[in-house]
Amino acid sequence: MTHASDLVRVKDLSVSYSAAGQSVPAVKHATFSIGAGEVLGVLGESGSGKSTLALSLARMLPAKARYESGAITFRGRDLLQMSEKQLGAVRGAEIAIIWQDPALALNPVMRVGQQIAEVLRAHGSRDRHERVERVQGVLTEVGFQHPSEVASAYPHQLSGGQRQRVGIAQALCCRPSLVIADEPTSKLDSALQVEILALLAKLRALHNMAYLIISHDPAVFAGWADRMLVMYAGEIVEEGSREQVFGHPLHPYSQGLVRLSGAPAGTPRQLLPVITGEPPDLTRLPRGCAFEPRCPERMKVCAASPPASSTPEANRQVSCFKYE
Amino acid sequence: MKSYVARRLARAVLLLFAVSVLCFLLTRLAPGSFFDEIRLNPQISPQTIAALQARYGLDEPLPLRYGRWARSVARGDFGFSIAYNTPVAQLMWAPAKHTLLLGGVAMLLCWLISIPLAVWSAAYERSWFDRGVSALTSLFISIPEIVLALALLAFAMRSHALPVGGMTSVGFDELTAWGKAVDIARHMLAPVVILVLVGTPVIVRHLRASVAEVLHAPFVEAARGCGIGGARLLFRHVLPAAANPAISLFGLSLAALLSGSLLVEVVTGWPGLGPLILDATLARDLDVVVAAAMLGAAMMIVGNFAADLLLLAADPRIRTGSPDAG
Numbered sequence: 001m002t003h004a005s006d007l008v009r010v011k012d013l014s015v016s017y018s019a020a021g022q023s024v025p026a027v028k029h030a031t032f033s034i035g036a037g038e039v040l041g042v043l044g045e046s047g048s049g050k051s052t053l054a055l056s057l058a059r060m061l062p063a064k065a066r067y068e069s070g071a072i073t074f075r076g077r078d079l080l081q082m083s084e085k086q087l088g089a090v091r092g093a094e095i096a097i098i099w100q101d102p103a104l105a106l107n108p109v110m111r112v113g114q115q116i117a118e119v120l121r122a123h124g125s126r127d128r129h130e131r132v133e134r135v136q137g138v139l140t141e142v143g144f145q146h147p148s149e150v151a152s153a154y155p156h157q158l159s160g161g162q163r164q165r166v167g168i169a170q171a172l173c174c175r176p177s178l179v180i181a182d183e184p185t186s187k188l189d190s191a192l193q194v195e196i197l198a199l200l201a202k203l204r205a206l207h208n209m210a211y212l213i214i215s216h217d218p219a220v221f222a223g224w225a226d227r228m229l230v231m232y233a234g235e236i237v238e239e240g241s242r243e244q245v246f247g248h249p250l251h252p253y254s255q256g257l258v259r260l261s262g263a264p265a266g267t268p269r270q271l272l273p274v275i276t277g278e279p280p281d282l283t284r285l286p287r288g289c290a291f292e293p294r295c296p297e298r299m300k301v302c303a304a305s306p307p308a309s310s311t312p313e314a315n316r317q318v319s320c321f322k323y324e
Numbered sequence: 325m326k327s328y329v330a331r332r333l334a335r336a337v338l339l340l341f342a343v344s345v346l347c348f349l350l351t352r353l354a355p356g357s358f359f360d361e362i363r364l365n366p367q368i369s370p371q372t373i374a375a376l377q378a379r380y381g382l383d384e385p386l387p388l389r390y391g392r393w394a395r396s397v398a399r400g401d402f403g404f405s406i407a408y409n410t411p412v413a414q415l416m417w418a419p420a421k422h423t424l425l426l427g428g429v430a431m432l433l434c435w436l437i438s439i440p441l442a443v444w445s446a447a448y449e450r451s452w453f454d455r456g457v458s459a460l461t462s463l464f465i466s467i468p469e470i471v472l473a474l475a476l477l478a479f480a481m482r483s484h485a486l487p488v489g490g491m492t493s494v495g496f497d498e499l500t501a502w503g504k505a506v507d508i509a510r511h512m513l514a515p516v517v518i519l520v521l522v523g524t525p526v527i528v529r530h531l532r533a534s535v536a537e538v539l540h541a542p543f544v545e546a547a548r549g550c551g552i553g554g555a556r557l558l559f560r561h562v563l564p565a566a567a568n569p570a571i572s573l574f575g576l577s578l579a580a581l582l583s584g585s586l587l588v589e590v591v592t593g594w595p596g597l598g599p600l601i602l603d604a605t606l607a608r609d610l611d612v613v614v615a616a617a618m619l620g621a622a623m624m625i626v627g628n629f630a631a632d633l634l635l636l637a638a639d640p641r642i643r644t645g646s647p648d649a650g
Contacts (some may be wrong), residue, residue: 060545084553085553090551091548091549092549092550092551093551096550097546104541104543105546106546108639108641109564110564110566118550119550120554122550156640156641171550273527276615301436
């Protein structure tokens with residue numbers, strides 16, 4: 001589904017990693033878009049390709065990754081055709097990343113205020129005093145009461161939650177139009193998770209940024225994601241609004257994930273609804289649907305060839321033979 | 325912080341005392357004495373030699389001689405050179421300045437060359453540049469200093485491109501201030517080149533390894549994701565985080581300022597401490613030898629202390645933890 005107001009359009013994107021002389025597909029034929037100011041959630045198990053998908057939007061994949069096909073159009077420009085220098089002007093200024101582990105994403109020997117100022121400097125802020133002021137402003141915005149004290153602290157002097165706030169301040173200081181957050185709360189304890197997610201939601205309302213949020217945990221999307229992608233074995237198997245995907249999921253894999261998250265905490269292990277079987281081995285995917293070996297509703301046709309994407313309802317897509 | 329410095333100073337004084345006792349004992353226990361050569365001369369009677377030895381106190385028991393030496397150190401004389409008939413401090417002052425000049429210039433050049441070489445070869449890992457740097461550093465690490473020195477001397481003699489020997493030309497005194505500086509620089513060139521060729525590869529190897537490690541750190545990736553790149557990323561973000569091993573190495577090169585160039589000085593005829601110490605050792609002018617050893621030990625202590633202070637200044641993680649722990 002594409003609209004004129006789309007900020008990002010990803011068309012038929014395929015990415016693979018070369019490992020031990022072998023090419024392993026990580027993302028296969030992904031097509032989706034993110035509107036200006038929209039929150040798009042990507043749900044999937046580890047190894048489903050969701051992080052690869054997210055990082056490819058900033059062209060931040062490691063050197064061993066290859067863009068096999070497709071196009072990523074950001075505000076009318078194809079990111080895949082950009083030079084490293086052009087990308088440097090986009091990263092941090094227009095597309096920003098919030099990293100999973102705030103303890104690792106900050107430079108241990110640089111004051112955090114300086115680390116934010118470095119981003120401002122990289123994107124054209126020439127005046128030192130102006131930078132200091134803007135650093136204080138953005139630190140206040142992410143909820144610090146004493147921004148100048150925080151600015152002069154080193155990362156190891158801050159708590160995990162404070163470090164993630166600094167990471168968010170660093171990502172947002174140049175007012176990007178797209179923020180990519182790869183598991184932004186998975187390294188934080190649950191009380192902090194709620195706090196950080198509320199902060200992200202507040203900042204989005206304030207500055208009208210679009211978010212691409214990656215998580216394996218459906219709870220992360222609750223209450224604020226506009227639309228959802230569900231990924232399995234490198235493919236987008238379902239797309240729809242949050243209400244649609246969580247309210248009545250179509251793909252058997254999404255149904256499993258939603259059932260799993262719906263079980264009340266403390267349910268005895270043997271009573272938990274589970275998705276049976278192992279996550280797929282990306283080097284040896286089946287000829288048919290990748291989920292077929294684990295699917296409770298598999299049919300004969302599923303093992304023969306992969307399902308095509310179908311549109312059972314408006315604004316909704318699913319790749320499953322049940323709906324063809 | 326204050327008590328930390330005080331404790332370090334106290335330990336340094338103790339260490340220097342121990343080194344002085346050891347040096348003093350070991351040199352006096354070694355066979356031979358300054359007057360051995362005269363002894364071979366049949367025209368000089370044993371009585372004369374005995375009188376000479378008594379005059380310089382060489383016949384007294386060791387503790388007494390150490391006490392006399394210690395008093396002379398306290399006076400600032402650092403012993404007495406029999407060969408030159410002057411206090412050691414006076415004798416060593418000018419050569420020490422020359423050695424410091426040579427070592428200082430060489431060290432500065434070593435670091436100025438090493439830092440960009442190491443950072444860029446780590447940044448362009450496995451490129452032709454990196455491979456070239458790696459091959460050259462391996463080559464110069466494996467060639468002994470003396471071979472390098474002789475090769476460069478042979479080149480200088482044949483090509484007449486460089487003056488060799490001493491640190492000034494004939495007629496130095498008539499030159500202008502600028503002319504004097506140029507003349508000294510030309511004489512310094514051969515020993516400096518040797519010292520740089522010997523010193524640079526070690527620094528490049530260590531620094532390249534630590535920079536390469538930091539380059540793979542997630543925070544570098546995060547900085548790149550913020551649009552920070554190029555030289556700014558390498559020298560402002562990566563280098564400070566990779567500096568700790570290099571700072572320790574810097575302390576060592578500081579410690580070697582007065583002792584690292586002795587061999588090169590002897591070979592190229594630079595009028596520094598090298599030739600003086602060599603002559604003193606061969607002639608058993610023992611107070612000079614002991615003073616040189618003490619100077620080396622003192623520089624080692626100063627270098628280590630400087631490195632620790634620099635580490636403290638460079639790495640906030642060390643600073644927050646108690647410095648006394650380190």
